[in-house]
Amino acid sequence: xxxxxxxxxxxxxxxxxxxxxxxxxxxxxxxxxxxxxxxxxxxxxxxxxxxxxxxxxxxxxxxxxxxxxxxxxxxxxxxxxxxxxxxxxxxxxxxxxxxxxxxxxxxxxxxxxxxxxxxxxxxxxxxxxxxxxxxxxxxxxxxxxxxxxxxxxxxxxxxxxxxxxxxxxxxxxxxxxxxxxxxxxxxxxxxxxxxxxxxxxxxxxxxxxxxxxxxxxxxxxxxxxxxxxxxxxxxx
Amino acid sequence: xxxxxxxxxxxxxxxxxxxxxxxxxxxxxxxxxxxxxxxxxxxxxxxxxxxxxxxxxxxxxxxxxxxxxxxxxxxxxxxxxxxxxxxxxxxxxxxxxxxxxxxxxxxxxxxxxxxxxxxxxxxxxxxxxxxxxxxxxxxxxxxxxxxxxxxxxxxxxxxxxxxxxxxxxxxxxxxxxxxxxxxxxxxxxxxxxxxxxxxxxxxxxxxxxxxxxxxxxxxxxxxxxxxxxxxxxxxxxxxxxxxxxxxxxxxxxxxxxxxxxxxxxxxxxxxxxxxxxxxxxxxxxxxxxxxxxxxxxxxxxxxxxxxxxxxxxxxxxxxxxxxxxxxxxxxxxxxxxxxxxxxxxxxxxxxxxxxxxxxxxxxxxxxxxxxxxxxxxxxxxxxxxxxxxxxxxxxxxxxxxxxx
Numbered sequence: 001x002x003x004x005x006x007x008x009x010x011x012x013x014x015x016x017x018x019x020x021x022x023x024x025x026x027x028x029x030x031x032x033x034x035x036x037x038x039x040x041x042x043x044x045x046x047x048x049x050x051x052x053x054x055x056x057x058x059x060x061x062x063x064x065x066x067x068x069x070x071x072x073x074x075x076x077x078x079x080x081x082x083x084x085x086x087x088x089x090x091x092x093x094x095x096x097x098x099x100x101x102x103x104x105x106x107x108x109x110x111x112x113x114x115x116x117x118x119x120x121x122x123x124x125x126x127x128x129x130x131x132x133x134x135x136x137x138x139x140x141x142x143x144x145x146x147x148x149x150x151x152x153x154x155x156x157x158x159x160x161x162x163x164x165x166x167x168x169x170x171x172x173x174x175x176x177x178x179x180x181x182x183x184x185x186x187x188x189x190x191x192x193x194x195x196x197x198x199x200x201x202x203x204x205x206x207x208x209x210x211x212x213x214x215x216x217x218x219x220x221x222x223x224x225x226x227x228x229x230x231x232x233x234x235x236x
Numbered sequence: 237x238x239x240x241x242x243x244x245x246x247x248x249x250x251x252x253x254x255x256x257x258x259x260x261x262x263x264x265x266x267x268x269x270x271x272x273x274x275x276x277x278x279x280x281x282x283x284x285x286x287x288x289x290x291x292x293x294x295x296x297x298x299x300x301x302x303x304x305x306x307x308x309x310x311x312x313x314x315x316x317x318x319x320x321x322x323x324x325x326x327x328x329x330x331x332x333x334x335x336x337x338x339x340x341x342x343x344x345x346x347x348x349x350x351x352x353x354x355x356x357x358x359x360x361x362x363x364x365x366x367x368x369x370x371x372x373x374x375x376x377x378x379x380x381x382x383x384x385x386x387x388x389x390x391x392x393x394x395x396x397x398x399x400x401x402x403x404x405x406x407x408x409x410x411x412x413x414x415x416x417x418x419x420x421x422x423x424x425x426x427x428x429x430x431x432x433x434x435x436x437x438x439x440x441x442x443x444x445x446x447x448x449x450x451x452x453x454x455x456x457x458x459x460x461x462x463x464x465x466x467x468x469x470x471x472x473x474x475x476x477x478x479x480x481x482x483x484x485x486x487x488x489x490x491x492x493x494x495x496x497x498x499x500x501x502x503x504x505x506x507x508x509x510x511x512x513x514x515x516x517x518x519x520x521x522x523x524x525x526x527x528x529x530x531x532x533x534x535x536x537x538x539x540x541x542x543x544x545x546x547x548x549x550x551x552x553x554x555x556x557x558x559x560x561x562x563x564x565x566x567x568x569x570x571x572x573x574x575x576x577x578x579x580x581x582x583x584x585x586x587x588x589x590x591x592x593x594x595x596x597x598x599x600x601x602x603x604x605x606x607x608x609x610x611x612x613x614x615x616x617x618x619x620x621x622x623x624x625x626x627x628x629x630x631x632x633x634x635x636x637x638x639x640x
Contacts, residue, residue: 082555082556096548097244097548098241099244109238
């Protein structure tokens with residue numbers, strides 16, 4: 001489903017180039033629930049933005065659902081994001097000017113779906129997360145946990161092949177976090193492929209598999225070197 | 237199209253939306269009416285006089301002398317002017333089109349009809365008048381030298397023969413056949429229409445009888461006269477430069493005013509419509525400034541909204557919006573605001589015109605102007621929002637993952 005081989009991401013300025021990811025290798029199979037962990041600045045969010053085609057990469061290969069994405073133009077990347085990927089962000093990222101129904105509708109509109117089908121999918125997704133009765137509410141009228149559930153409904157409505165979650169419980173209290181996590185586990189049990197970035201070992205433990213990232217590389221936890229506080233920086 | 241969610245989002249930004257829509261509405265209302273005024277003024281400026289205006293020079297002359305001595309002076313001057321190299325013809329008169337000063341009276345069909353009549357400007361001249369002015373005689377004949385008489389300030393102008401414009405003839409005799417008919421300019425003094433010219437306008441630019449003119453075969457025995465000259469093609473400049481010295485050469489006892497003493501007809505026309513041109517320029521500037529302010533307002537608000545919604549744009553991009561979708565979103569949003577603005581603007585424009593109709597005797601606003609205004613404002617809105625919308629479309633989808 002998601003395969004990165006020798007992937008590199010370099011941020012360049014006039015005087016310095018910073019490797020956010022280097023020789024990064026990961027292979028997520030269909031139906032897996034993978035937690036990507038690591039300390040702050042290790043490169044796990046960079047991995048997620050590249051995996052979600054939000055950013056381009058500097059070197060290596062990335063196959064998503066069998067498609068090599070490095071040569072795709074902006075429109076094609078938008079289409080893949082829209083059709084194959086569902087995003088769940090730490091800050092929920094709902095659009096405050098739109099009500100719950102309209103928020104869930106956003107990706108479906110970009111797909112050019114007919115109104116009747118959009119409505120059906122939106123209501124199904126909201127039922128799925130238990131918020132069908134809140135369709136006309138605005139995000140500001142919901143709790144953090146409810147907002148994240150709306151964000152999950154938005155991610156699910158388009159029936160994506162891959163769910164990418166960036167610290168999905170990072171902004172929630174323990175009780176709400178538990179609820180959201182249970183929802184993700186339920187979605188996974190129904191067959192979804194989920195890649196979740198988190199720095200919370202407790203959450204990571206609930207995933208099928210853990211991938212640990214340090215200094216922009218996937219490491220085997222048993223062989224993890226010590227004292228890697230920052231990504232590697234090379235001066236040009 | 238995502239009109240419904242755009243409208244829903246706009247409802248959450250009422251203040252900015254209403255302000256910009258109102259600005260568009262006011263601009264439309266003012267621009268429509270201002271452009272209509274410009275159009276009216278331009279139409280006035282372009283109005284023809286019925287003359288062949290090229291190669292015509294007007295000389296304003298004030299004799300220094302006493303009553304009774306002017307007629308011979310006029311005749312000598314005319315002889316000198318007609319003999320000038322480059323001069324085709326000349327005559328002396330009390331007034332001519334666009335001079336903005338002259339004589340008028342109400343002409344009657346019957347000797348004893350004191351009420352009903354048709355107003356007409358009165359031009360005095362001899363058998364050279366028609367050729368010098370370059371007007372077209374469409375019926376009857378010109379004056380003969382024997383028909384030219386004179387009158388003094390104590391007398392009233394009522395010659396036996398007159399030439400009139402077609403407009404005057406048609407109003408005076410709606411059934412037609414004005415030629416040969418009798419008209420009374422002075423009670424009990426009949427004048428026969430011996431010729432009809434196609435068109436000739438009065439000296440003033442603001443009358444409601446602009447085409448009603450009577451030419452009388454008269455020389456007005458007065459110190460104040462106007463000579464009108466027609467030069468040969470290409471000779472106007474030479475005659476313009478030498479006409480004053482020619483007249484002073486004949487007789488120095490006269491005054492040719494420094495400013496308006498000798499003028500080409502182009503200068504006469506330009507002076508007559510100076511205020512109209514000024515108004516047209518002023519209104520055009522007002523329109524330009526208003527449109528610029530409105531465009532700046534749209535650019536400002538759109539740029540502010542793009543800046544405010546960077547994260548939201550990133551989220552939309554992350555959820556699958558293409559650059560063109562984001563561009564389309566902001567263009568559509570502006571179009572909807574501008575549409576609301578022009579709807580209110582059309583009502584305001586018509587209301588403003590209605591008010592001006594009663595206050596300033598303006599004409600009814602042509603709907604074409606409203607339509608053009610609508611298209612211009614909608615186009616302006618789209619042009620103004622394009623740059624901020626393009627900037628919005630370039631927001632990276634990775635913006636969605638950034639914490640503010």
